[in-house]
Amino acid sequence: MLGNKVTMGQSLMVTVFSMVIVFLALLIISYLIKGLQNFSQKDKKKSKETIENIDLVNSEKGVEKAEESLNDEELVAVIAAAVAASIGVDVSNVKIKSIKRVSQNTPIWSKVGREEQIFNRL
Structure with a gap:
């Protein structure tokens, strides 16, 4: 796909594709963190009742x-x-x-x- 010479369109396509992948990875990480926070808060609520x-x-x-x-x-x-x-x-x-x-x-x-x-x- 990319040969010896890279055109401006190809470099722009690689840049946009890379940015999309980075933002998707950050979005997935943020959802994982939110899920862990919710999970840990459920444990805290259970432990609060038994203290x-x-x-x-x-x-x-x-x-x-x-x-x-x-x-x-x-x-x-x-x-x-x-x-x-x-x-x-x-x-x-x-x-x-x-x-x-x-x-x-x-x-x-x-x-x-x-x-x-x-x-x-x-």
Whole structure:
């Protein structure tokens, strides 16, 4: 079809054909991504209904009871609200049985770097 000499019409035909193939591939990829998003949202809806217990891991001091003081109750309320917002359910559907602190094994420079990145996005 294409010989030693390529005419302007042939080059235009190859260009248009290539562009059509690229746009079709992008369209197929976008539909695949939408399908995966819908599929993952269905799984989230199922998991939201079954969420009853949320445990946060503790390090050295052991398990702290949430009912000990007003500050602990406020901490539980904040954690419950954050968990409910992140998974997209009502706060009344989230039941926290225990809260355990996690030790920070990361260096301070790493923590500061993460905080800077988060604050720069705001």
